Amino acid sequence: MPKSEKLNRREFISSAATIAASISIVPSSVIAGTGHIPPSDQLTVANVGCGTQGLREMSSLLTNPKIRVVAVCDVNKFSTDYIDWSPYGIRNDIRKTIGDDSWWEGKPGIPGGRDIGQEYVEKYYAKNKASGKYKSCVSYEDYRELFAKEKGIDAVKIMTPDHTHAPIALAAMDAKMHVVTHKPIANRLLEGRKVIQKAKDSGLVSHLLAWSDRPEYRQIKAWMDAGLIGELQEIHNWSYRPVWQQWTKIPTEAQPIPEGFNWQLWLSSVPDMPYHKNYTHNVFRGWYEFGGGSVADMGHYSLFPLFETLGIDRSPVSARAFGTTTREEINQVYQWVKNDVAFPASCLIKWKFPEQESLPGFDLFWYDGGMKPFACEELEEDGNDTPEEGLLIVGSKGKILGGFRGENPVLLPESKMMKGRDSERINSREVDRKTDQWVEAMLEGKQTPGSFTRAQCITDTINLGAIALRAGKKVDFDSNLVKITNDEAANQFLTREYRKGWEI
Template identity: 45%
Template sequence: MSESKKINRRQFLGMTGSAVALTVVPRHVLGGANYVAPSDKINLGLIGCGTQQIRELTSLITDERVQVVSICDPAKNPVGYADWSPNGIRNSVRQLLGDSSWGANIKGIPAGRDMCKEVVDKYYSNVRPGGSYRGCTAYSDFREMLEKERDMDTVKIITPDHQHGIQAIMSMKKGKNVIMHKPVANIVHEARQTVKTARETGVVTHLLAWAGRNQYDVVKDWIDQGAIGTLKEIHNWSFRPVWPQWPQLPEDRPPVPEGFDWDLWLGPVPDRPYHPNFTHNVYRGWYDFGAGSVADMGIYSLWPVFTKFGITVPPVSIEALGTTTNIITPEATCQMIVNQHSFPHSCIFRWKFKARGSSPALDLFWYDGGMKPHNPPEMEADGNELPREGMMFVGDKGKIIGGFHANNPRIIPESRMIEFTGQADPPPTSTQSGTDVWINAVLKGEMSPGSFQSVEVCNETTLLPVVALKAGRKVIYDPEKMEITNPPDANRFLYREAYRSGWEI
């Protein structure tokens, strides 16, 4: 059968329906209780072999429904990576492989293309003894992977934010399902093009920030029942960033590490000299490469807000405040740095949304870098302070406070919580992991609740503050036209300033 005519078992069953009577032999007869036929597996390619990809790989690879067939990263060796702990990834891999000595000779944090391939190959060789496993393929360039890996049906992208849009678009145009970390892209125009491609191709997409968190249902029910009157504002704050943020471009020129393809890492971004301050875990603070704390963490916490409260259109205005940086010049004078390169150390954003049906206009606030709202009198009445991270829903007759993801929600003050719910303690809540959700969506060929289409408005909202930061003032936005109406010269910030040849979107 020719390449274009090959179909797997689940595709065959979907086409035949009731037209053919089949005698199906149960899987457990063929290969054991947990056996999954090779034709029913997701043939997965990993784009990006950094710390987060490998951390997730140590649990994902054990899922019999998934077969990692290829990996890709422009970094061959584990150089310059940072992580939450010096041995967390190393210990996870040791446990996965049953090898307490694995990685003993690796200096620093284990990551990179060679290490990722080694983990995949050793794991599958361990669980498939007898020499039947032939190893996964490895590439430095994801474009080569997409061209050569014909049987790969899905990619999982965990790369710096500036690569997300181009990698997702090229993958979808090759017919690959795309599972990806947030954000969809780090530029508004690229994000829209990515979602547009998802609609046009019909492949399965899933943003890994999705999780089923029912605490938002609790909050919405309380508000619908009148607990705080009419909802006017939502506030969300984080202690991020957890990475350094530099207000100026680096001027020194360290050498490119051995085995690191700097051109491939830059991708669509115009050429510039290599510097480790741009790469790996510290890229998020740069406008060109990241999308700041708000897109790093805000998509986790705010996406359910958009879903539960029916926010289906981006905001009509955006205000952005940020800390300033000053230096003493060689002439011993004070001088403010005009920063057009990176996010401030701390930010406060305010988005204004139009009324939605029966719901009135809404203001949404974001705080990071240690900023948060002033402690409300309802908290002071109970002798409490706002937590380090949190979310607050403000109505014209009261407030609801919760953790960063609205977890452990409670009406404040406590006397109002008892009056309205009959108890002082927050109600029990639960969180549904997204792994089973995206795996089942791919296997069934169905849209995931975590699709790019679902997150589109939230994702765009988290990208718009960059426009206000660069403009240095409040911006008025027409979301239908994707146009800044005031000041009009800020429209250029909705697009990437320039593309390297061959990387245009």
């Protein structure tokens, strides 16, 4: 293949003096099919994880002229058995991005795997080349091999199951690569702490994709700072999720490992166990071993930017949780099923937070699976009920209600408290949110507002909630000692049993 297609940002910078001596304008032949931005101004990215979400977000990487996707990685070579929210969503996204309405025509199922990821990248870049050909996206099964062999990568985007986020992030930073990851940073509290500390020590740029700029939260803070609801007492946040199937027992039947799927690599740090389709391909999140439940899936989106806006950076001192119970018929008798392997179908979690720099101590409540708080008096006064999803800020003198991520916030009761405040209303549908600030930050070597270094409180909070669910009792947490102080047995949930050679 032409050497120009192999030119990467690091090579470009290191040889800049030599190039400058011979040419004054970067020729289009060295631009890797992504417009006319020279490699020195591009971020070379390896995308690790080519399942549904990895492919869904690929378009934003490919269409950003400041990014050049140079590698993909996935333990699955290729299959069409992925589960998604739409039968044609992934297919249609790829068609639109590569400009080919016939792509995947007449083929069954929902595609995914590293072969699809590589094809996606190369088809997109090929359409912008005069030759109509592009074959410079490398593909790997094992991210460790990728990081060892490919030296020209600036950043790694992690789009894999929750339990693999920490080992991949740590390996990427060991290889001096910047890291952007889907939530959570880790699905174990101690792993999260280690990744965050590595980000601090390395000085590399990191970004948790759940962060977003939310003007709604700034409006909420302005109302709080003005004393309109008094002192903060409680925060309530609720989601209708999970939308995936939940299980209560480890599968007992044996299933053959699909061809082209590296089950041992998928397990990563988790000790060996038999393969089952109920673990993989977008249904991993409900298992304690592999996922973080609905609170990790959605709570990061709503709570991380809220914590940042309100100045909440001191981790909770305790957590208590309840989940739905399950019964099954055994020998003509219904018996309670002890579920210690997966998140419940619905749950309620309460965290107690200490005093913050500018806030008093408060309680945070999470509800999911159809659970939500009853309508408060102020809502009933206006003839309204609690919405399906939402955020409620409770103060000593008043309340603020918004959508799940604080969308369209109002003071309650709205009929009285929002009179004359039309200029303060925010129509969240009109808010322009930047989702790729991490690109500019990494090119400039600056931390983002969603940096791992700012995410310890939210990471502790989410994982402590899971610990409370698994412990089945209130757990007291010492953030400095990183220890459950009232139940020694619960400390096992701070970490995991590691497969030999995969220890973190």
